[in-house]
Amino acid sequence: MTILLTNAWVLTLDDTLSEHNPGWVQIDGSTITGMGSGPPPSIAGAEIIDCGGDIVMPGMVNTHCHMGMSVFRGLAEDVDDRLYRYILPLERKFVTAEMVRIGSTLSAVEMIQGGVTTVADMYYFETEVAEVCDRAGLRAIVGQTLADFDPPDHKTFNQGFALVEDLVDRYRDHPLVTPSIAPHAPYSTGRAVMERIADWSLANPDVPVQMHLAESTLEVEWARKTHGQSTVAVTRDAGLLKPNLIAAHCLQLDDADITMMSEAQICVATNPRSNGKAGRGISPVEKMRNAGLPVGIGSDGAMSGNTLDLFSQFAPVSMFAKLLGGSRKPLPAVEVVRMATIEGARVLSLNLKTGSLEVGKQADLIRINLAAPRLHPIYDPYSLLVFAAMPSDVTHSMVAGRWLMRNRQLETLDPVGAVRDAVQIANSFKAEMRRIDESHDPA
Amino acid sequence: MTILLTNAWVLTLDDTLSEHNPGWVQIDGSTITGMGSGPPPSIAGAEIIDCGGDIVMPGMVNTHCHMGMSVFRGLAEDVDDRLYRYILPLERKFVTAEMVRIGSTLSAVEMIQGGVTTVADMYYFETEVAEVCDRAGLRAIVGQTLADFDPPDHKTFNQGFALVEDLVDRYRDHPLVTPSIAPHAPYSTGRAVMERIADWSLANPDVPVQMHLAESTLEVEWARKTHGQSTVAVTRDAGLLKPNLIAAHCLQLDDADITMMSEAQICVATNPRSNGKAGRGISPVEKMRNAGLPVGIGSDGAMSGNTLDLFSQFAPVSMFAKLLGGSRKPLPAVEVVRMATIEGARVLSLNLKTGSLEVGKQADLIRINLAAPRLHPIYDPYSLLVFAAMPSDVTHSMVAGRWLMRNRQLETLDPVGAVRDAVQIANSFKAEMRRIDESHDPA
Numbered sequence: 064m065t066i067l068l069t070n071a072w073v074l075t076l077d078d079t080l081s082e083h084n085p086g087w088v089q090i091d092g093s094t095i096t097g098m099g100s101g102p103p104p105s106i107a108g109a110e111i112i113d114c115g116g117d118i119v120m121p122g123m124v125n126t127h128c129h130m131g132m133s134v135f136r137g138l139a140e141d142v143d144d145r146l147y148r149y150i151l152p153l154e155r156k157f158v159t160a161e162m163v164r165i166g167s168t169l170s171a172v173e174m175i176q177g178g179v180t181t182v183a184d185m186y187y188f189e190t191e192v193a194e195v196c197d198r199a200g201l202r203a204i205v206g207q208t209l210a211d212f213d214p215p216d217h218k219t220f221n222q223g224f225a226l227v228e229d230l231v232d233r234y235r236d237h238p239l240v241t242p243s244i245a246p247h248a249p250y251s252t253g254r255a256v257m258e259r260i261a262d263w264s265l266a267n268p269d270v271p272v273q274m275h276l277a278e279s280t281l282e283v284e285w286a287r288k289t290h291g292q293s294t295v296a297v298t299r300d301a302g303l304l305k306p307n308l309i310a311a312h313c314l315q316l317d318d319a320d321i322t323m324m325s326e327a328q329i330c331v332a333t334n335p336r337s338n339g340k341a342g343r344g345i346s347p348v349e350k351m352r353n354a355g356l357p358v359g360i361g362s363d364g365a366m367s368g369n370t371l372d373l374f375s376q377f378a379p380v381s382m383f384a385k386l387l388g389g390s391r392k393p394l395p396a397v398e399v400v401r402m403a404t405i406e407g408a409r410v411l412s413l414n415l416k417t418g419s420l421e422v423g424k425q426a427d428l429i430r431i432n433l434a435a436p437r438l439h440p441i442y443d444p445y446s447l448l449v450f451a452a453m454p455s456d457v458t459h460s461m462v463a464g465r466w467l468m469r470n471r472q473l474e475t476l477d478p479v480g481a482v483r484d485a486v487q488i489a490n491s492f493k494a495e496m497r498r499i500d501e502s503h504d505p506a
Numbered sequence: 507m508t509i510l511l512t513n514a515w516v517l518t519l520d521d522t523l524s525e526h527n528p529g530w531v532q533i534d535g536s537t538i539t540g541m542g543s544g545p546p547p548s549i550a551g552a553e554i555i556d557c558g559g560d561i562v563m564p565g566m567v568n569t570h571c572h573m574g575m576s577v578f579r580g581l582a583e584d585v586d587d588r589l590y591r592y593i594l595p596l597e598r599k600f601v602t603a604e605m606v607r608i609g610s611t612l613s614a615v616e617m618i619q620g621g622v623t624t625v626a627d628m629y630y631f632e633t634e635v636a637e638v639c640d641r642a643g644l645r646a647i648v649g650q651t652l653a654d655f656d657p658p659d660h661k662t663f664n665q666g667f668a669l670v671e672d673l674v675d676r677y678r679d680h681p682l683v684t685p686s687i688a689p690h691a692p693y694s695t696g697r698a699v700m701e702r703i704a705d706w707s708l709a710n711p712d713v714p715v716q717m718h719l720a721e722s723t724l725e726v727e728w729a730r731k732t733h734g735q736s737t738v739a740v741t742r743d744a745g746l747l748k749p750n751l752i753a754a755h756c757l758q759l760d761d762a763d764i765t766m767m768s769e770a771q772i773c774v775a776t777n778p779r780s781n782g783k784a785g786r787g788i789s790p791v792e793k794m795r796n797a798g799l800p801v802g803i804g805s806d807g808a809m810s811g812n813t814l815d816l817f818s819q820f821a822p823v824s825m826f827a828k829l830l831g832g833s834r835k836p837l838p839a840v841e842v843v844r845m846a847t848i849e850g851a852r853v854l855s856l857n858l859k860t861g862s863l864e865v866g867k868q869a870d871l872i873r874i875n876l877a878a879p880r881l882h883p884i885y886d887p888y889s890l891l892v893f894a895a896m897p898s899d900v901t902h903s904m905v906a907g908r909w910l911m912r913n914r915q916l917e918t919l920d921p922v923g924a925v926r927d928a929v930q931i932a933n934s935f936k937a938e939m940r941r942i943d944e945s946h947d948p949a
Contacts, residue, residue, distance in 0.1 A: 137889035141838040173880045339825030342833045369893035370880050382782030390785045395584035437616045437813050439925045440932030446580035450812035455898035482882045489883030
C-alpha cells in the first residue's frame with residue numbers, strides 16, 4: 064500500500080535543509096520511497112492525503128525521558144528537598160511493574176500528541192516501558208536503570224544486570240525498540256560498577272549506554288572528594304566515555320571536561336526545562352556543539368520537566384544559549400529544530416533510520432497544522448516551530464509508515480484510559496504524602 | 507440576565523487564594539455577584555453553564571505588549587542587528603494606521619484565544635489600538651508612544667503630545683479602554699522631554715505612564731555617559747518615577763536602582779521570553795518583589811517574544827528566578843499565577859476591577875479545559891497552569907460579563923480575516939527585506 068502526502072510544506076531536515084513547498088512525500092510500507100516539489104506522481108491505488116499546506120517534517124526525537132514518572136508530574140514543585148522527602152520514598156513504596164506501565168502509557172500518549180516519534184527512556188521495570196512503546200508504535204531506546212540506592216526493581220547490581228540481560232534478550236531484534244543499559248549516574252553507580260558496565264558494553268557494542276552525567280554540584284563534589292577528579296574524568300577512567308554513551312544533562316562542565324567528552328565522541332542529551340526548573344544551571348550547549356559533540360534535546364521525566372513534547376524545550380534551549388552568548392545570534396532556530404530531529408537521531412545512533420525525511424529512510428514524520436493565528440505571519444518556518452508552534456498544532460504522527468495519530472485521534476493508544484489509570488495511582492501517592500508530612504510536622 | 511457557571515474548579519486568586527471545587531460563579535451584567543462551593547443557587551431565568559470540572563480563574567493580564575507588531579512576528583530571528591537593519595527601516599516605511607489596526611487585530615485574536623483578558627499596550631497610531639480593543643471587548647491600557655528617532659506617526663514631541671491629547675480625549679470615559687502616555691525609553695525620550703511628561707502627568711494623574719526602562723546595556727551606557735547616573739536615577743530626577751509608571755523590562759539594575767524604584771512605588775512589567783531570546787539578561791524579579799514592587803508579566807511585542815499569551819512566559823519567568831536563586835524554591839508556581847492575574851492588575855492600577863474573582867469585581871474570567879493527558883495527574887492547579895497548561899486549553903473567555911470566546915469560537919473578532927490581512931501586509935515587508943539585503947550585500 065502506497066501513501067502519498069500531497070500539498071505539504073515539506074521540511075526534510077536533510078544535510079542541505081531542502082524544502083519542498085508545495086511538496087509531496089511517498090511512503091511504501093515503513094519507508095520513504097519518494098519526495099519532491101510540485102505535482103505529485105500518479106500512483107495507482109495510492110492513498111492520497113492532501114495536507115492543505117501544512118508542514119510535514121521528521122518526527123521529533125526526545126533524547127532523554129523517564130516515561131514511568133509521568134504519574135509524579137507536578138508533585139511538590141518548589142520544594143527543595145522533594146527528592147528525599149517525597150520522590151525516593153514514593154518510588155520505593157509504589158514503583159511496580161504496573162505503575163511503570165501506567166506512567167509510560169500516559170507518557171506515550173502525550174508524546175505522540177506532541178510530535179515525538181522517537182524517545183530514549185531510562186527507568187525501572189524497563190521491559191514494561193518496552194512493551195508500552197511496542198504497543199504505541201513509538202521508536203524507542205529503552206534503558207534498564209542500575210543504581211545503588213535500593214531502587215524499586217533490584218537489590219544488587221547482579222540483579223540489575225540480570226534485568227538488563229533479560230531486556231536485551233527480549234528486544235534484541237525488535238524493529239523499533241532498542242534495549243539499553245542505563246547506569247543511573249556516576250555517584251549512584253560507583254567506579255567499580257562503571258568499569259563492569261564498560262566491560263559489558265565492550266561485549267555488547269550495539270547496546271546503547273545511557274547515564275546522567277555532570278547534573279548537579281553534589282555529583283561534582285562527590286567526584287572531587289572520592290576520586291580527586293571531575294565526574295567526567297571518573298567516567299572516562301572507568302571506560303564509559305564511548306561513542307555509544309548517551310549522557311544526559313551535562314551541566315557542570317569545565318573546558319577540560321568538554322575536551323574529554325569530545326575526544327571520546329560521546330553523545331549528549333540536554334534537558335533545559337528540567338535543569339532550569341530545578342535551578343541547577345545552564346548547560347553549555349554551544350560549547351559542546353562547537354567541540355563537535357552531537358547534542359539532542361530531552362524532556363526529562365514529567366516530574367522534572369512536566370511536559371514531554373519538545374516544543375516546550377525549544378524556547379528554553381534557545382534562550383539559554385543566547386543568554387550565555389549575550390546576543391540573539393547563538394543557536395539559530397534552525398539549529399534548534401535540527402537538534403530536535405536529525406541531531407537527536409544522531410545522539411541515539413538512529414540517524415541512518417530517522418531524524419530527516421530522505422528517500423530510503425524510515426517514514427517517521429509529523430504534520431503540523433498552520434491554522435492558529437499565533438503562527439502568522441510566517442517569515443521562517445524554523446522560527447515558527449521554535450517560538451510559536453505548540454503541541455496542539457500537531458495533527459498527524461507516523462512511525463515506520465504506521466499512523467500513530469490522525470487528525471488528533473490516536474490510533475494505537477486510549478488517552479482517556481491512560482489518564483484515568485494515572486489519576487487513580489496518583490491518589491495513593493497523595494495519601495502517602497499526607498502521611499509523610501504528618502511524620503515530618505507532627506500536629 | 508444572570509449567567510451561572512456551575513461545576514467549576516474556581517481559582518479565585520483572592521488574598522487567601524480561595525478555591526471552590528466544585529464551585530459556582532454568578533454574573534449579572536458586567537459584575538460577579540456571587541460565588542461559592544457546592545450546589546449553585548437556583549435563579550429563575552439564569553443561563554446555566556456546566557463547566558464539567560474545568561478550571562475557572564481570572565483572565566490573565568498581559569502588562570506589556572506592542573499589539574501592532576504581530577505583523578513582524580519571527581522576522582529575522584537570530585540576526586544581531588535586526589533592529590537597525592530591518593525593523594526601524596520597515597517601521598518608518600510601513601507603519602501606518604492601517605498596519606497598526608491589522609497587527610493589533612491579529613494580536614487581539616491571539617490573546618483572547620490564549621487567555622489574556624487585559625493588556626497594556628504601547629505603540630504608534632494608538633487610537634487604532636484603542637478601537638481594536640474596544641471592538642474585541644478586551645480591557646486595555648493603550649499608550650501613545652513618544653520617541654525621538656523619527657517614529658512613524660510624529661516628527662516632533664509636540665506632535666506626539668497632540669496624539670496623546672487626542673487619545674485621552676477620546677477614551678477618557680471608556681469603560682474598558684484606558685488611555686496612556688508612553689515615552690519610549692529614557693535614551694529615546696531624553697531628560698528634558700521626560701520632565702515635560704512628568705509635568706503633564708502631574709496634571710493628568712489618572713493617565714498611566716508606560717516606558718521601557720533599564721532594558722539594555724546600551725541604555726545603561728547612555729545614562730552613565732550623558733548624565734553620570736544609572737538610567738533609573740535619570741528617570742527619577744526627571745520626575746517620572748511615580749506610582750502610575752509601568753516600567754517594562756527592568757533588567758539592568760543594581761540594588762540602588764531597586765531601592766529607588768521601590769521608594770517611588772513604581773510598577774514593573776517583566777518580559778522574560780523577549781529578554782531571554784534577545785540574550786539581554788535576566789530580570790531580578792525576586793529582588794524587586796522582595797523590595798515590595800508589584801511585578802506583572804508581559805509578552806512584549808510578537809516581534810520580540812513571538813507569542814502573546816502568558817502561558818509561554820510562565821516557564822521562563824519561573825526558571826529564571828530559580829536559576830538566579832540556584833534552587834527550585836524561588837518564585838513558586840502560585841506566585842507566577844498571581845503575577846499573571848492580580849499582581850498584573852495591580853501593576854496596571856486595575857486591581858480593584860480585575861485580576862481576581864471576587865463578588866463586586868468585574869467578570870473577567872477564563873475557563874480552562876483539563877482533558878489534555880499532559881495535564882494529569884494533578885497535584886497542584888498552579889503547577890499545572892505554570893508548567894503544563896497551554897493556550898489551546900483555554901476554551902472560554904469573558905470580559906466585563908461579555909463572552910469574547912466560547913468553546914474556542916471567537917465572539918467579537920474574525921480570526922481568519924485577521925490572519926489573511928496580516929499575511930498580506932507581511933508580503934510587502936518581505937519584498938522590502940530583499941531590497942535591504944541586496945543593498946547591504948550587492949551581488
